[in-house]
Structures are given as structure tokens and as C-alpha cells.
Amino acid sequence: MRxxxxxxxxxxxxxxxxxxxxxxxxxxxxxxSSEGYTRQRTDQVAVESYSYKNRVSINAMNYNGxxxxxxxxxxxxxxRLDTAFRNIYSETSYYNKSNAMxxxxxxxxxxxxxxxxxxxxxxxxxxxxxxxALEDFASNVNVxxxxxxxxxxxxxxxxxxNHISRTLTDTADxxxxxxxxxxxxxxxxxxxxxxxNKQISEMMSTNGYTNQYGPNELIDKRNVLLDQLSSFGKxxxxxxxxxxxxxxxxxxxxxxxxxxxxxxxxxxxxGTVSLTWKSDGTASDTDYGTLKASTEILNGxxxxxxxxxxxxxxxxxxxxxxxxxxxxxxxxxxxxxxPETKDADGNVLTYKKLVGESDYSNGKISVYTDKYVTAxxxxxxxxxxxxxxYIIYDKNSSENAYxxxxxxxxxxxxxxxxxxxxxxxxxxxxxxxxYVGKLGSxxxxxxxxxxxxxxxxxxxxNERDGISGVSETEETMSMLTHNKAFQAAAKVMxxxxxxxxVIVNQIGALG
Amino acid sequence: MSIRxxxxxxxxxxxxxxxxxxxxxxxxxxxxxxxxAFTKVSENVSAGTxxxxxxxxIYKNEQVRDNVAVANEQLTVxxxxxxxxxxxxxxxxxxxxxxxxxxxTKVGEEIYTTVLQNSKDSILKLANCKYNxxxxxxxxNIKTQPYTVDANGKFQFNGVNxxxxxxxxxxxxxxxxxxxxxxxxxxxxxxxxxxxxGVVDPRTAYKVSVSGLDSLxxxxxxxx
Numbered sequence: 001m002r003x004x005x006x007x008x009x010x011x012x013x014x015x016x017x018x019x020x021x022x023x024x025x026x027x028x029x030x031x032x033s034s035e036g037y038t039r040q041r042t043d044q045v046a047v048e049s050y051s052y053k054n055r056v057s058i059n060a061m062n063y064n065g066x067x068x069x070x071x072x073x074x075x076x077x078x079x080r081l082d083t084a085f086r087n088i089y090s091e092t093s094y095y096n097k098s099n100a101m102x103x104x105x106x107x108x109x110x111x112x113x114x115x116x117x118x119x120x121x122x123x124x125x126x127x128x129x130x131x132x133a134l135e136d137f138a139s140n141v142n143v144x145x146x147x148x149x150x151x152x153x154x155x156x157x158x159x160x161x162n163h164i165s166r167t168l169t170d171t172a173d174x175x176x177x178x179x180x181x182x183x184x185x186x187x188x189x190x191x192x193x194x195x196x197n198k199q200i201s202e203m204m205s206t207n208g209y210t211n212q213y214g215p216n217e218l219i220d221k222r223n224v225l226l227d228q229l230s231s232f233g234k235x236x237x238x239x240x241x242x243x244x245x246x247x248x249x250x251x252x253x254x255x256x257x258x259x260x261x262x263x264x265x266x267x268x269x270x271g272t273v274s275l276t277w278k279s280d281g282t283a284s285d286t287d288y289g290t291l292k293a294s295t296e297i298l299n300g301x302x303x304x305x306x307x308x309x310x311x312x313x314x315x316x317x318x319x320x321x322x323x324x325x326x327x328x329x330x331x332x333x334x335x336x337x338x339p340e341t342k343d344a345d346g347n348v349l350t351y352k353k354l355v356g357e358s359d360y361s362n363g364k365i366s367v368y369t370d371k372y373v374t375a376x377x378x379x380x381x382x383x384x385x386x387x388x389x390y391i392i393y394d395k396n397s398s399e400n401a402y403x404x405x406x407x408x409x410x411x412x413x414x415x416x417x418x419x420x421x422x423x424x425x426x427x428x429x430x431x432x433x434x435y436v437g438k439l440g441s442x443x444x445x446x447x448x449x450x451x452x453x454x455x456x457x458x459x460x461x462n463e464r465d466g467i468s469g470v471s472e473t474e475e476t477m478s479m480l481t482h483n484k485a486f487q488a489a490a491k492v493m494x495x496x497x498x499x500x501x502v503i504v505n506q507i508g509a510l511g
Numbered sequence: 512m513s514i515r516x517x518x519x520x521x522x523x524x525x526x527x528x529x530x531x532x533x534x535x536x537x538x539x540x541x542x543x544x545x546x547x548a549f550t551k552v553s554e555n556v557s558a559g560t561x562x563x564x565x566x567x568x569i570y571k572n573e574q575v576r577d578n579v580a581v582a583n584e585q586l587t588v589x590x591x592x593x594x595x596x597x598x599x600x601x602x603x604x605x606x607x608x609x610x611x612x613x614x615x616t617k618v619g620e621e622i623y624t625t626v627l628q629n630s631k632d633s634i635l636k637l638a639n640c641k642y643n644x645x646x647x648x649x650x651x652n653i654k655t656q657p658y659t660v661d662a663n664g665k666f667q668f669n670g671v672n673x674x675x676x677x678x679x680x681x682x683x684x685x686x687x688x689x690x691x692x693x694x695x696x697x698x699x700x701x702x703x704x705x706x707x708x709g710v711v712d713p714r715t716a717y718k719v720s721v722s723g724l725d726s727l728x729x730x731x732x733x734x735x
Binding site: 140346441465 | 516519559562719
């Protein structure tokens with residue numbers, strides 16, 4: 001026997017379902033351009049009426065046609081695409097950061113500008129000026145004016161070395177500050193994800209959500225944060241039963257349900273930086289991501305590493321070494337060629353000192369000519385600064401054997417420059433071309449890898465949008481469908497009403 | 512198989528393609544306006560390093576060319592002097608022959624003495640010639656007159672009697688001490704200068720000083 005008001009029930013469920021579906025379509029339209037929004041849809045299923053649900057066996061036919069039910073609102077998301085995107089995004093961020101840092105170094109050490117006379121503004125220009133001044137002076141060894149010009153050119157190249165080396169260190173410092181703020185950002189994100197985990201798991205238990213139908217907006221928020229986190233390092237995300245996720249970054253479990261780890265930034269005494277996890281002190285920058293790019297290049301010393309905290313990438317320290325060796329070699333030549341005193345047999349006892357190490361202490365700058373110089377502290381010696389004619393051998397003679405020797409040493413192609421492990425043999429000019437070439441290739445490599453990874457990550461984003469994004473045509477069509485369904489259900493209700501009307505009011509009433 | 516197209520993915524593709532096109536156009540315009548094929552070595556590594564090497568070759572070549580021009584001028588002045596001295600010496604020879612073969616009258620001898628004395632003065636003046644207020648026949652002496660005449664009328668080179676000078680081991684000496692300012696001045700003409708113990712290897716540089724001793728002679732006997 002059929003229940004009297006069953007028709008109304010099924011129509012009512014249809015009306016509710018259509019209204020809910022339209023709500024969700026409106027929600028999708030409203031959030032079409034929201035960041036990280038995943039399209040939602042109602043899961044409508046037909047109501048079942050099987051006898052195994054009842055204690056008493058019934059005739060199933062009486063209970064067919066119970067209408068529809070909305071089981072829940074689900075999101076459409078593909079986990080494989082999420083993982084693939086996060087992996088490629090960490091690689092893209094790594095190359096992006098590398099490219100930016102290396103291009104900055106290249107700007108500081110730039111040598112191929114046109115410059116004032118076509119030789120740029122860098123060390124090659126300094127060498128050229130010194131060479132020209134020395135050639136002029138060698139032809140006029142007794143002229144004070146030419147000596148003065150030569151002294152100026154020596155001062156020029158020492159100031160250039162100071163300036164370039166200092167700018168390089170300053171650039172490294174700005175990147176260290178940037179790294180610190182990035183670490184702070186990462187820590188904030190880790191905490192936020194843990195908080196969201198807590199919220200989601202609470203919602204799941206109190207609001208009747210299940211694994212399939214969860215708090216969609218919170219899950220979307222969490223996914224956006226995880227995407228952003230993946231730029232710092234390689235993430236592996238695993239789902240827990242209570243709705244929270246466990247996140248492993250660079251091989252270390254950093255988020256476990258409600259608990260999040262923190263990254264510590266520490267600057268060592270030799271200028272290198274270390275990033276470690278607060279919980280166990282292991283390194284946090286081991287696999288792709290911007291953290292690894294930053295520390296690799298900040299701590300990079302190429303093949304000349306001298307401590308465990310340095311890396312074998314050609315970074316800031318590697319190029320500082322180049323500049324220091326250049327300065328050292330220059331000082332070695334300038335301070336050991338022009339004789340000052342000779343013994344009775346004509347053998348040279350001491351040499352005139354043209355450059356030295358400058359030291360700022362007690363409020364004044366002193367130049368020490370017997371200490372080892374670096375690019376940062378090389379300076380013209382006091383003797384030469386006070387009186388450029390210091391290098392004139394004899395005002396009445398054009399004897400220039402020692403000047404010519406200085407010329408020869410500065411342009412000879414068998415100078416050896418030793419940076420620790422790596423050595424280079426060639427002229428000063430070749431040495432400059434060597435490091436400029438290495439830097440150029442590194443920048444080119446990072447830039448091309450970044451472009452290829454970026455293309456791939458954009459493609460994955462488009463694919464992900466294809467699954468999870470809102471398509472207006474689809475939603476409009478859905479809207480039309482539900483609208484018609486609503487109208488049809490209303491019509492059914494009217495029909496049921498008329499039927500009951502006949503039964504109640506018209507059967508057995510005569511006249 | 513068709514992938515769902517959403518407005519977001521359409522926008523994203525459009526934006527990224529547009530950015531790439533704009534970047535390419537910007538790069539091309541930069542190249543056209545600045546006239547440079549690349550501004551950083553990373554844009555073209557091999558050409559960049561080659562350009563650096565070529566620049567250094569250019570300025571070295573220019574320097575060598577300038578050096579050679581200066582040397583040319585200086586040596587031309589010296590050459591002119593020596594040519595004139597050569598003429599005078601030729602004249603002296605003719606005069607001496609006349610004296611030897613002609614009649615010896617007192618007046619004639621006085622005339623010959625005057626002629627020879629004038630020739631000696633001319634040679635002295637020519638030997639003390641200057642280029643740009645530098646004496647060029649004095650070896651490395653450029654400030655004071657290299658050739659002077661002492662009380663006995665004997666020539667002195669940088670203060671040392673020319674008669675007493677002899678050449679030992681490639682250096683000019685007089686009674687055991689070396690003649691002052693008697694070494695050489697060299698200029699670089701791009702031959703990888705080699706200097707050992709303060710002495711320039713003459714095969715690796717160009718000698719630009721002219722020593723009067725080499726051209727006008729030294730010692731007592733007639734050395735060819």
C-alpha cells in the first residue's frame with residue numbers, strides 16, 4: 001500500500017536538491033576568480049528503498065519513488081596533478097632564485113660595457129689605464145708628470161678593486177637579509193598549515209563531514225599554502241584519516257597534524273649561512289627550492305672550498321677569491337720590481353713599494369706594505385701617494401730597464417694565479433676573461449633551466465585548472481538543468497495536489 | 512580528447528605569451544637602439560670573452576704604434592746629426608790630405624788649424640743635439656751635455672775622457688769604473704719583453720737610445 005503523501009515527499013526532496021544545486025552553482029560563479037578555488041558540485045543520488053533496512057519485510061514496490069537526496073558537496077581535485085605541480089614548482093623557484101643572484105653578481109663584475117674609451121668600467125679598464133700610463137712613463141722615465149699619471153692609474157686600479165669587492169659583499173648581504181625574511185615567511189606558512197589542519201580535523205568530527213565531503217573552503221586554503229610552501233623546498237604531502245595532512249619538506253617531517261616545525265637561520269663566523277630545523281638541527285635546504293638556491297650561492301666557493309659550510313657551487317665567495325688573487329698578484333708585481341737599495345755588487349736588497357694593505361684604526365687609515373693584501377684593502381702606498389716622483393730612478397737619466405721589466409711582468413702570459421685548488425696561467429687580461437666567462441655560462445644555464453621549468457609548471461597549472469577550475473559554460477548549463485528540474489518538481493507537486501484533491505473532495509460527494 | 516577550458520587558463524596562457532612577445536620585442540629594440548648585439552657576457556658567452564681579448568689586443572697594438580712613432584722621430588734626429596757629422600769628418604779628411612800634400616806656410620797652417628778647430632766645434636754641437644729638450648747622444652744621460660771639452664781640448668763623454676774608455680763585457684769602462692749613463696733605453700714593441708737582473712734582453716725590445724760612444728768612437732786607437 002502506498003503512503004498517502006508520498007508524492008509530496010518526493011517532490012519536496014526534488015525541490016530541496018535543485019535549490020541546493022543552484023546555490024552551489026552560484027557559489028562557483030562567485031568564486032570563479034578566487035585564488036586556489038576548486039569547483040564544487042552537489043552529489044545527488046536517488047533514495048533507496050530496500051527491505052534490508054527494515055525489521056519487518058515489506059513489499060518493495062510500495063516504497064519505490066522516494067525522490068532524491070543530496071549526499072554532500074564535493075570538490076573536484078586531482079591529487080596527482082597537485083603533487084606534480086608542487087615538484088616542478090620547487091625546481092622552477094630554485095632556478096629563478098639562482099638566476100636572479102647570479103645575474104646580480106654579473107652586474108657587479110660587468111666587463112663588456114662600452115665605457116668611456118671602449119674598455120668598459122671594470123678591471124679590464126683599470127689594467128688598460130695602468131698599461132698606457134706605464135708605457136708613456138717608460139718612454140719618459142725622468143718626467144714627473146708622467147710619473148704622476150702612472151701613480152694615479154695605480155690608485156685607480158686599487159680603488160676599483162676595493163669598490164668591486166665591496167659591492168659584491170654588499171650584494172651578498174642583501175641576499176642574506178632576503179633569505180632571513182623568506183625563512184620567516186616559510187615558518188609562518190608552516191604554522192598556518194598546522195592551524196588549518198587543526199581546524200579541519202575539528203570540523204570533520206563535529207559537523208558530520210566525511211572523508212569525501214569535507215570543509216571545502218578550508219581545504220582550498222590549505223592547498224594554496226602548500227603550493228606556496230613548495231617554492232621553498234621539495235614537499236611530500238600525505239593525508240591522514242582525520243582530514244589533516246602530514247608534510248615532509250626536503251626529507252624532514254615538518255608538519256604532523258597540528259604540530260609544525262620551524263626553520264632556523266644562522267650566520268656563521270666565516271660569513272656562510274646555515275638553515276636548520278629547530279627540532280633536530282638537520283639541514284633544511286637539501287633539495288631544490290629557493291632556500292637551497294640562496295644558501296648554495298651565498299656559501300658557494302666552487303672548487304676552492306675550505307670549510308664544511310661552503311658549497312661547491314660558484315657563488316659569491318668564489319668570485320671574491322678571484323678578486324683577492326688578482327689584487328695579491330698585482331701587489332706582488334708592483335712591490336717587487338723597482339729597486340730601492342742595492343748592495344756593492346749591484347744586487348737588489350729592497351724594492352720600492354707601490355701598494356699595500358690599508359687598515360682603518362684609531363681614526364686614521366694606515367697602509368702597510370709588508371702585509372698580504374686582499375681586494376678590499378689594497379691601497380696605494382704612502383710613499384707613492386705623497387710624492388709620485390718616488391718611482392723616478394734618476395731625474396737626469398732615461399734608463400728604463402726596470403720600468404720595462406714592470407711592463408713585461410704586467411703583460412706576460414705566464415703569470416700563475418692560484419685560488420686555492422684552481423690555478424690559472426695567463427695574462428691579467430686573460431684571467432679577467434676567465435672568470436667573466438665562467439659567470440656568463442652559469443647565468444645562461446640557470447636562465448634557460450628556469451624558462452623550461454616555468455613553461456612546464458604553467459602547463460601543469462592549466463591542466464589542474466582543466467580539472468578543478470570553473471568553466472562558465474558548464475555551470476550555465478548546470479544552472480539551466482537545475483532550473484528546469486525545479487520547475488518540473490513544482491509541476492509534479494501541483495499534480496499530486498490535484499490527485500489528492502480528487503480523492504479527498506470529490507470521491508463520494510454527490511451533488 | 513578535449514580538456515576542459517576555463518577562463519583562468521585562457522587568461523594565464525594569454526598573459527604568458529604576451530609577456531614573452533613583449534620581452535622579445537624589448538630585447539630587439541634594445542639591440543637596435545644601442546647598436547650592441549649583447550650587453551652582458553651571459554647573452555653570448557663565447558663572443559663576450561673573445562671581445563674582451565680583442566679589446567686588449569687593440570689597445571696594445573695602438574700603444575706599440577705610438578711607441579714606434581716616437582722612436583722614429585727620435586732616431587731621425589740622431590740620424591740627421593750623424594749624417595752631418597759624417598760629412599764633416601769627410602771634410603776633415605780632405606783638409607788633412609791637403610795639409611800633408613801641400614806647402615807648409617805659417618799662414619796656411621793657421622788657416623788649417625782654424626778649419627779643423629771649427630770642424631771640432633761643429634762635431635761637438637752636433638753630438639749634443641736634442642730631441643724635445645732631451646739630449647739623445649748621451650746614452651741614458653738626457654739632462655746634461657754629454658760631450659764636453661776639458662782644459663786640454665780633449666773630448667769628454669759624461670765627464671770621462673773618451674780616450675780612456677774601453678769596452679769590457681759589453682759595458683763601457685774607464686780605469687775599472689763604468690762610464691756613467693752609458694747603458695741603453697728600450698721601448699716595448701710588443702715582443703714580450705724579458706728583463707734579467709735589470710738588463711733588458713735586446714732581442715725582446717727596441718733600443719731607442721743612441722750612444723755617442725758607439726757612433727763617434729772611444730779609446731786611443733782607431734776601432735772599426
